[in-house]
Amino acid sequence: MFHTNTKNGITYLTADTLSGVCHGFSTRTGGVSPAPWDSLNLGVGRGDELTRVQENYRRFCAALGTDVNRVVLSKQIHEDVVRHVTEEDIGKGLWRDRDYPSVDGMVTDVPHLPLVVFSADCNVVLLYDPVRRAIGACHAGWRGTALGIAGKTVREMQRLFGCDPTDIRAAIGPAIGQCCFETDGDVPEALRAALGGEAEPYITWNGSKYHIDLKSVNALWLRKAGVSRIDVSGDCTACRTDLYWSHRKHGGDRGSQIAMISLVEDPS
Numbered sequence: 001m002f003h004t005n006t007k008n009g010i011t012y013l014t015a016d017t018l019s020g021v022c023h024g025f026s027t028r029t030g031g032v033s034p035a036p037w038d039s040l041n042l043g044v045g046r047g048d049e050l051t052r053v054q055e056n057y058r059r060f061c062a063a064l065g066t067d068v069n070r071v072v073l074s075k076q077i078h079e080d081v082v083r084h085v086t087e088e089d090i091g092k093g094l095w096r097d098r099d100y101p102s103v104d105g106m107v108t109d110v111p112h113l114p115l116v117v118f119s120a121d122c123n124v125v126l127l128y129d130p131v132r133r134a135i136g137a138c139h140a141g142w143r144g145t146a147l148g149i150a151g152k153t154v155r156e157m158q159r160l161f162g163c164d165p166t167d168i169r170a171a172i173g174p175a176i177g178q179c180c181f182e183t184d185g186d187v188p189e190a191l192r193a194a195l196g197g198e199a200e201p202y203i204t205w206n207g208s209k210y211h212i213d214l215k216s217v218n219a220l221w222l223r224k225a226g227v228s229r230i231d232v233s234g235d236c237t238a239c240r241t242d243l244y245w246s247h248r249k250h251g252g253d254r255g256s257q258i259a260m261i262s263l264v265e266d267p268s
Contacts, residue, residue: 043256165226
């Protein structure tokens with residue numbers, strides 16, 4: 001189950017499955033950016049002034065209780081590259097340049113190293129293993145969804161940290177819903193190529209266009225990777241433009257939401 005929280009004017013969502021780890025899914029509210037990025041724009045390189053974006057991060061991180069100076073940002077190009085994030089990556093994307101050409105997923109077992117992925121309709125998935133003390137985050141547009149990046153991120157947590165998928169908990173944040181994700185044949189073709197008949201329950205045809213339930217497809221990839229505890233946000237970013245940016249509704253002149261996750265110290 002997801003919950004809406006407001007702290008110091010910042011509204012963000014949290015998920016029950018991620019209880020015990022610092023995390024949050026941002027909304028548009030509580031920042032300092034003017035239109036068309038109003039107001040909590042956390043997207044770098046969208047035309048907003050970097051100093052305003054950095055202040056928005058300060059506010060969001062303060063609400064979550066994590067260190068803004070240590071955040072690590074993805075560099076999303078709709079592929080399935082998953083990066084092992086270490087102390088050497090601290091601050092990349094917000095305070096210094098990213099030296100990686102493509103990162104749509106990230107994993108780490110380093111405490112107090114917040115991982116950040118962006119969205120404005122695309123799916124964002126956060127992962128937490130309380131046993132091995134490891135986390136992951138990935139961005140899954142329709143291409144990343146067809147590539148199965150959610151499952152790949154789980155497998156990287158297994159490979160790097162020895163995680164058992166049955167211990168991993170997942171949350172899929174606000175994203176465009178099947179109600180609004182209208183597409184031509186390329187998307188269902190890619191999903192069918194990847195999943196065969198398993199994709200069919202999430203594809204509908206209205207007589208002129210397909211409608212795709214990408215959240216459910218990403219949940220399927222997680223289940224196929226062995227993850228069973230999954231929270232899925234019911235919010236559609238294209239329906240709720242009062243609370244979220246939507247690429248479908250706003251186009252390129254907009255801000256971006258983020259999903260952030262950070263390990264806290266092991267209480268034991």
